[in-house]
Amino acid sequence: MTNNVSSDSQSQSQPILSPDRAELTSFLEGLPEPHILCDPDYRIVAANQAYRHLYGGEGELTGRTCYEVSHHFDRPCDQAGESCPMARARESGQRERILHLHHTSCGQSYVNIELTPLLNPRGEMTGYIEKMETVQHAHLQPQAQGLIGRSPAFRQMLALVMRIAPTDSAVMLLGETGTGKDLVAQTLHASSQRAAKPFVPVDCSSLTETLFESELFGHERGAFTDAHRAKAGLVETAHEGTLFLDEVGDIPLTMQVKLLRLLENGVYRRVGSTEQRQADVRIISATHRDLPTMVREGRFREDLYHRLCTFPIRLPPLRARADDLPLLADSLLSRLMPQRRIKLTSDALELLGHQPFHGNVRELRNLLERAIVLTDDTQIGVEAVEWALQLDRDLLKDPQDGAKESTLSGSHLPMGGTAEGTLRGSWQRLRVEQLRERLQGWSGTRTELARELGVSERTLYRKLKALGMV
Structure with a gap:
């Protein structure tokens, strides 16, 4: 080829002169990485075998738009909330690299895209070459590592x-x-x-x-001293x-x-x-x-x-990654207990979503490990998570305040039975008269009352509602 297209183009930033389309298609077919040739209207003109394998198609890919195949969008990426490398290349006139989330034959995957504009002799863009590289070490499903x-x-x-x-x-x-x-x-x-x-x-x-x-x-x-050998x-x-x-x-x-x-x-x-x-x-x-x-x-x-x-x-803290909490929790549970296939209930997951997690993923892992120990079921309920959280609160308490500990303190919970059953029994020991007495003399918020009792606000609300106090 007169105009060589390098598959290792990270060091290059300029567009290339467009060679003959048939010659270019033949060249792309021999490349090991997934490549496509697109026209200025986002339509796929040619796709090599590696691309067809990655996106699960054969001849039907030709003529479809790149954004429909990879994103399942009905409009270009930049009109659907994503950054579009083609739109960026139009503005810069140069190669563009970007990380995208694509629908592939293996499910959703992170893909590095490198897009190269093609120019005619007059300097006009006549098409684009996209090179795809699947990111191997970042995942959108629970994994053992990565x-x-x-x-x-x-x-x-x-x-x-x-x-x-x-x-x-x-x-x-x-x-x-x-x-x-x-x-x-x-x-x-x-x-x-x-x-x-x-x-x-x-x-x-x-x-x-x-x-x-x-x-x-x-x-x-x-x-x-003691350096007996090099x-x-x-x-x-x-x-x-x-x-x-x-x-x-x-x-x-x-x-x-x-x-x-x-x-x-x-x-x-x-x-x-x-x-x-x-x-x-x-x-x-x-x-x-x-x-x-x-x-x-x-x-x-x-x-x-x-x-x-x-x-x-x-690196963002866990509280800035609320959307990732279900993924991370499932992944950590599968690592901690691969033989039990244990899951969180929706209420338990919601409770976790309200935690500040100053220790981030490490703290989440510790909390889930405690919750696993505190339940005998295949599902971790909100009560087991509350108990696991209470164990942390007890560690942070001043020993001088031991006499003031909540009736629901983890240190006062009897051994035996499931976490859910134990905590339900603890609620029963918190008499209606005690709650009424607390409420009558309470000038703070419900959130503060829940904190003093050592339970979540959601659990306190459910108990008050059941007793007709709200």
Whole structure:
């Protein structure tokens, strides 16, 4: 072909001159990745075998619109609430890349799209080539591993992950504890050109200042007491792969300058050695700390911060991913109890949706594990979730307030029976007279009363309604 169309076009940004259509169709057919050729009106002119396999069609794809096949839309993506790479290419005149959610033969999947405009000799756009790449490490159904979600906040984060993953740029993952920074780091590695090489995590918060240098860079025999043999460090172990520095804000200040040297020059020395070694690693770091504040206070080097934070990605908290809660809960339950196929009732799921989850997905996992223990059924009801939540509340209470604990406190619940039956019995022990007495002298809100009783507002309302008090 006179005008070669590269299947590895991420480094190119310009459109290409349109070759003969038959020649181009033949070329696309030989590419391993799914490709289609579209006209300016979104109609599919040609689809290669990989695309037909991905979208479950043979000859019937030709003549249909790309948005109908991939999205099941009746209008272009940008008119249906999505970002359209074709519309963006019209404005920019260049190649465009975007993350979309597509309907494929395997169900809904995340797909990276790279769209290349085709020009005629007069510089007019005559069509577009779309290359599709299914994202392997993010899912829309419960999975044993990988990222899971479909909320706008999750999709925005995933789009950044997929855009930066193929590069060697240093990535800083920012977010609250329990948001899955280690999982995102693994996804970045698995989606990179270094995927076949080691992924080496370093828990910076667990390393003392004396151990940090030795663990990271290794040491020679006799470098210090008990160094009976030479040892390779984690940087050396991660050669040609990815080094993940988790909780990077906990790196001792005296060690930060040595890490900076590694980032700037790619060189390091083992403890006890004068030999300079070369490192070929990609650095991904993560923290829940406020590093800019630490920089201003002199607790974190500014030059190191800028080297680590080449491409920052903020992970959304669980409370910003309300749409993902059912997916995450199902996935966690299947991981925790694969043999029981246990599910949450709709009321229990609704109750979970009202929790702040300051510990995010990790806290959700702990809560679900407790709820599993507290129920013997195949469904986790709202009462079991309330009991699991109460166990957390009891941990946060001041021991001096033990005498004031609610009648419904988890520590007062008898052993035996199901969680649902136990909590129902606890409600019965909370006499009508006690409730009336509380209500008569209560000047706060129902939400505050429920909190004092140690139950959800929804449960309190149901009990009051059953007793004719509302």
